[in-house]
Amino acid sequence: MSEATPLIHWIGFHVLLVCLLGIELIYSRTSRAPVHTKSIAATSLWIGAALAFALFIHHTLGGQRTSEYLAGYALEEALSIDNLFVFLLLFRLFDITEPRQPKVLFWGVSGAIVMRGLFIAGGIGLLERFAWIEYLFGTILLFAAVRLVLPEKVEAAKRPPAWIRWINRIHPVSLRTDRFFTTEEGHFRITMLFLCLIAIEVADVVFALDSIPAVLSITRHPFLAYTSNIMAVMGLRSLYFLLIGMLAKLRFLHLGLAAVLAFAAMKMLLAKWVELGPLTSLGVILTLLILTTALSLLFPAMPVEPGNQA
Numbered sequence: 001m002s003e004a005t006p007l008i009h010w011i012g013f014h015v016l017l018v019c020l021l022g023i024e025l026i027y028s029r030t031s032r033a034p035v036h037t038k039s040i041a042a043t044s045l046w047i048g049a050a051l052a053f054a055l056f057i058h059h060t061l062g063g064q065r066t067s068e069y070l071a072g073y074a075l076e077e078a079l080s081i082d083n084l085f086v087f088l089l090l091f092r093l094f095d096i097t098e099p100r101q102p103k104v105l106f107w108g109v110s111g112a113i114v115m116r117g118l119f120i121a122g123g124i125g126l127l128e129r130f131a132w133i134e135y136l137f138g139t140i141l142l143f144a145a146v147r148l149v150l151p152e153k154v155e156a157a158k159r160p161p162a163w164i165r166w167i168n169r170i171h172p173v174s175l176r177t178d179r180f181f182t183t184e185e186g187h188f189r190i191t192m193l194f195l196c197l198i199a200i201e202v203a204d205v206v207f208a209l210d211s212i213p214a215v216l217s218i219t220r221h222p223f224l225a226y227t228s229n230i231m232a233v234m235g236l237r238s239l240y241f242l243l244i245g246m247l248a249k250l251r252f253l254h255l256g257l258a259a260v261l262a263f264a265a266m267k268m269l270l271a272k273w274v275e276l277g278p279l280t281s282l283g284v285i286l287t288l289l290i291l292t293t294a295l296s297l298l299f300p301a302m303p304v305e306p307g308n309q310a
Contacts, residue, residue: 005221005222005223009060009223010223013053013223013227016049016053017113017230017234020045020046020049020234021234023045024042024045024046024238027041027042028042028102035098035241036241036242038238038241039238039239039240039241039242040242041238042235042237042238043235043238043239043242045238046231046234046235046238047235049231050073050228050231050232050235053069053227053231054066054069054070054073057069057224057227061224065219065221065224068218068219068221068224069219069224069227069228070228071218071219071285072215072218072219072224072225072228072229073228073231073232074285074286075211075214075215075218075228075260075264075285076211076214076215076228076229076231076232076233077232077235078256078257078260078285078289079211079214079232079257079260079261080211080232080233080235080236080239084236084239084240084243087105087200087203087240088240090196090199090200090203091104091196094177094192094193094195094196094199095177095192096177096192096193096196097177100177100178100193101240101241102237102241103193104193104196104197104200105200105236105237105240106237107197108197108200108201108204109233109234109236109237111201111204112201112204112208112233113230113233113234115201115204115205115208116204116208116212116226116229116230116233117226117230119208119212120212120215120216120222120225120226120229135269139265139269142261142262142265142266142269145258145259145261145262145265146258149254149255149258173189173190173191173192173195174189174190174191174192175191175192176191176192176193177191177192177193177196178191178193179191179193180193180194180197181194211229212229213264214260214261214264215228215229217264217265217267218264218267249296249297249300250292250293250296250297251296251299251300252292252293252295252296252299253289253292253293253296255292256288256289256291256292256293257289259288259292260285260288260289263284263285263288
């Protein structure tokens with residue numbers, strides 16, 4: 001059974017989130033700095049807060065729990081990078097311009113916090129009651145790793161999801177992208193901006209099916225699993241604008257992410273016979289990501305000549 005965490009710790013963590021979010025919003029709205037500069041500042045804020053929170057965990061729960069928190073945070077931060085590709089695709093699909101993307105990401109991340117909390121609570125509950133669930137989670141992670149390695153069909157990626165076409169047939173959707181709801185010709189309508197928000201929330205549910213079992217392979221402590229996950233998710237908005245221009249250059253990053261998922265899967269599937277501590281897990285995760293990032297920078301993709309394009 002997972003050890004109980006004082007209620008004041010849960011309350012304090014969420015108060016910290018609200019304060020940090022307030023600081024980020026005030027800075028982003030009052031600063032006249034370029035978007036890239038704002039993204040660096042916001043990303044530094046969330047990473048610094050995550051590391052400072054690790055000191056709090058070390059003081060209250062000890063070194064072992066701190067290692068679990070840092071390993072979980074590094075794992076979720078790494079997996080969150082893959083989310084950025086999907087965010088970019090969705091923004092292009094719904095034709096959401098860059099000035100309007102932060103609004104969607106803000107509400108998308110807010111919804112993700114609630115869903116991640118429910119998923120973690122449900123996942124830990126299942127693992128405590130049904131030991132075989134661990135093998136199911138491990139299999140899901142292994143499948144996710146294989147899925148990352150397999151090439152994606154461009155045509156399928158660009159095609160609007162079936163549920164979006166279904167909604168549009170049932171109720172007309174406004175093409176506006178400046179607000180979530182509007183009134184046109186005397187009728188209430190949802191907009192493309194709102195559909196994009198729904199798509200991001202649905203995408204996060206799909207990502208949670210990978211990331212929640214992954215973090216539970218590191219720690220079963222509810223407070224550590226939740227806080228490490230949320231700290232990684234909260235920095236997604238600023239990380240998106242900071243890294244989106246670099247993602248195309250990291251050609252081997254998806255292999256590193258696949259390796260991280262495969263490692264988490266094997267850690268769960270072989271837990272009965274092989275036990276790896278959180279420090280070992282953290283080292284493996286960082287090594288895989290640093291290695292694939294370095295290889296991407298050392299061996300960049302060759303530019304495609306116009307005559308050779310399919």
